[in-house]
Amino acid sequence: MLDERKAAILRAVVQGYIETAQPVGSAVIARAADLAVSSATIRNEMAVLERDGYLTQPHTSAGRIPTDKGYRFFVDSLTPPGLLAPAQKVQVRDFFAKAHGALEQVLHDTSQLLANLTHYAAVVIAPPAEGATVRSVQVVGLGPRTGLAVAVLANGAVEKGTIEFDHDVGEERMAAATAHLSAHLAGMTLAAGARVPATGDADTDAVVLAAGRALHRDPGADADHVYLGGASRMAAAFDAVDTVRQILGVLEQEYVVVGLLREVLDRGMSVSIGGEHGDPPLSECSVIVSPYLVEGEAAGTIGVLGPTRMNYPQAMAAVAVVSQRLGRRLSEG
Amino acid sequence: MLDERKAAILRAVVQGYIETAQPVGSAVIARAADLAVSSATIRNEMAVLERDGYLTQPHTSAGRIPTDKGYRFFVDSLTPPGLLAPAQKVQVRDFFAKAHGALEQVLHDTSQLLANLTHYAAVVIAPPAEGATVRSVQVVGLGPRTGLAVAVLANGAVEKGTIEFDHDVGEERMAAATAHLSAHLAGMTLAAGARVPATGDADTDAVVLAAGRALHRDPGADADHVYLGGASRMAAAFDAVDTVRQILGVLEQEYVVVGLLREVLDRGMSVSIGGEHGDPPLSECSVIVSPYLVEGEAAGTIGVLGPTRMNYPQAMAAVAVVSQRLGRRLSEG
DNA sequence: GTTGGCACTCGATGATACCGAGTGCCAACC
DNA sequence: GGTTGGCACTCGGTATCATCGAGTGCCAAC
Numbered sequence A, B: 001m002l003d004e005r006k007a008a009i010l011r012a013v014v015q016g017y018i019e020t021a022q023p024v025g026s027a028v029i030a031r032a033a034d035l036a037v038s039s040a041t042i043r044n045e046m047a048v049l050e051r052d053g054y055l056t057q058p059h060t061s062a063g064r065i066p067t068d069k070g071y072r073f074f075v076d077s078l079t080p081p082g083l084l085a086p087a088q089k090v091q092v093r094d095f096f097a098k099a100h101g102a103l104e105q106v107l108h109d110t111s112q113l114l115a116n117l118t119h120y121a122a123v124v125i126a127p128p129a130e131g132a133t134v135r136s137v138q139v140v141g142l143g144p145r146t147g148l149a150v151a152v153l154a155n156g157a158v159e160k161g162t163i164e165f166d167h168d169v170g171e172e173r174m175a176a177a178t179a180h181l182s183a184h185l186a187g188m189t190l191a192a193g194a195r196v197p198a199t200g201d202a203d204t205d206a207v208v209l210a211a212g213r214a215l216h217r218d219p220g221a222d223a224d225h226v227y228l229g230g231a232s233r234m235a236a237a238f239d240a241v242d243t244v245r246q247i248l249g250v251l252e253q254e255y256v257v258v259g260l261l262r263e264v265l266d267r268g269m270s271v272s273i274g275g276e277h278g279d280p281p282l283s284e285c286s287v288i289v290s291p292y293l294v295e296g297e298a299a300g301t302i303g304v305l306g307p308t309r310m311n312y313p314q315a316m317a318a319v320a321v322v323s324q325r326l327g328r329r330l331s332e333g
Numbered sequence C: 001g002t003t004g005g006c007a008c009t010c011g012a013t014g015a016t017a018c019c020g021a022g023t024g025c026c027a028a029c030c
Numbered sequence D: 001g002g003t004t005g006g007c008a009c010t011c012g013g014t015a016t017c018a019t020c021g022a023g024t025g026c027c028a029a030c
Helices: A004-020 A026-032 A039-051 A068-076 A086-098 A103-118 A171-185 A190-195 A202-215 A233-237 A241-252 A254-266 A312-331 B004-020 B026-032 B039-051 B068-076 B086-098 B103-118 B171-185 B190-195 B202-215 B233-237 B241-252 B254-266 B312-331
Strands: A121-125 A134-141 A146-153 A158-164 A226-229 A271-273 A285-294 A297-307 B121-125 B134-141 B146-153 B158-164 B226-229 B271-273 B285-294 B297-307
Touching (some): A004 A026, A004 A039, A004 A068, A026 A039, A068 A271, A068 A312, A103 A121, A103 A226, A103 A297, A103 A312, A121 A254, A134 A202, A134 B134, A134 B146, A146 A202, A146 B146, A158 B158, A171 A190, A171 A202, A190 A202, A226 A254, A233 A241, A233 A297, A233 B241, A241 B241, A254 A285, A254 A297, A285 A312, A297 A312, B004 B026, B004 B039, B004 B068, B068 B271, B086 B312, B103 B121, B103 B297, B103 B312, B134 B202, B146 B202, B158 B202, B171 B190, B171 B202, B190 B202, B226 B254, B233 B297, B254 B285, B254 B297, B297 B312
Antiparallel strands (some): A121 A226, A121 A297, A146 A158, A285 A297, B121 B297, B134 B146, B146 B158, B271 B285
């Protein structure tokens, strides 16, 4: 464990580096931090912090920058979750006051909001369809052998899936299937679609079955809906153009992002720093995640992805507030 | 007009610059192009091309690079639309053979396909909802005073909009509104939603009216659905990190992209080079657009956005092929 | 344990020279 | 007159070198 003075110095280095993106020297700390000690003492302490793996030097005779371990200590020592600037609080409040529209729209806009608040990339993962009960199901014919199954869930989500038939199906069959599905699925989850009893009419049953399959995704399948906002912010955070390219490439693959957030949460973390998550191209990035609760249950996840030297207190506050308000907004229907 | 030799030299410079991203000198052209002339002659011609605004020099004693006007000539002289590599043809064919699923999914995946084919950013704009007839409408209650109107269109699109009521509305009213809307909207466009006759029951009419409003967007409003694929490709095309940031920032604002494509098409162009379109941050980019036809009518637009020194023949071929196959795919329903 | 002092390191900055790709021009040539 | 080899010239890129200064590590003194 670090004694109080080392901790203060470490915090000062992290804070300084977050602000300036420049290595922090002992003199700056002696001046800024209100430890009444000289720069020489700071130097001695910093040498120890480096030996213990909290700090590193880009080269001899430069200041120190935090290692992942240093950031980790910094983040863990932030017990009060940090506060949002008043203007930002207002921004969040206004946003959720006006956040009407379908689930999709709300989640999309939320990702933008979070990106704007933090100036980093933001991710919002929709609540899984399994959790919500069905309010309405419908089978609609499109072409002679194709149809569309549409379900509206209680949380405002609209799930859809195409159906292909091997022979023509008339409107009456679709209507029959719609009625049958409505009767048996309303109030249940989509997973019940596979267990709808037979009607007795083989053609109708085929439609019902196909619709059930089209709407239901396996819980394991990563068909989660993901909303990514502010990816371009990553370009501002790094100055090596191919770092930017790599990160953006990763962000474009939704399943990687989803996997990343899920993995971080599985480890019970809310902040993952640099190499703590596995992805090599993201080793210069940190992730802040939080589940949001809808009616008391963890529904989806929101997160922020930024450079390791991101402004943790501010970003953590933003994530906390937005996840809380989003959960509340989705709970009230 | 340019004489044949100047044209050949100009084409060679464009081609060389596209391949190497380096200024092209007279010696390279004398060697590569099969004009049986010396580099001195090429130099003389290039001086004229520069005076006429087709070429420019980054600095004295460097080779020439094309101006926008030079690219324009190059593109206009490509009368045969260019061919896709066989492997890519197969890729497109396979893609559309497997492209099932709802409209949304198809369009999203198409943008990815186009980005992969060209290695640039790709945009797909969905057919406007006004054009398609309604196959099914439904009003679903979510909370005590909120509901969701969902319409399935003949082209496979699903339009949705939230409804807010100022007092509680029971399930029966929703059902009545659904039945009424279904009866009067099926086979019509969503615009007809505003002209559905009254039922006689005031509460039901309120729901009907609200649903109509929720589903119908004004043709002028830029509520078009946009799918953007491969934005990270832009990071590979430029080496100035803040150019990348600016371009990505623009791409994130959907309405700018939509406006850009629309403007280009309005001018009757299919290729817009550098400064030809108005956006200053995109002055180092070119855009290739093409409408796609569904049942003979222009429905939506697809496009590719790349650096001005993009591979025009290849990208134009990709856009042409994909727009054609996408139109065909959407026509067959 | 702390501190001022000091030698040392090493990246950043700037000046200088050099190289070479490429040009423009010109006189000669067909 | 168009074409060409020759040649002086330009100028960005690269390498070399010296300098500067921020910052360190260490040590002797407090």
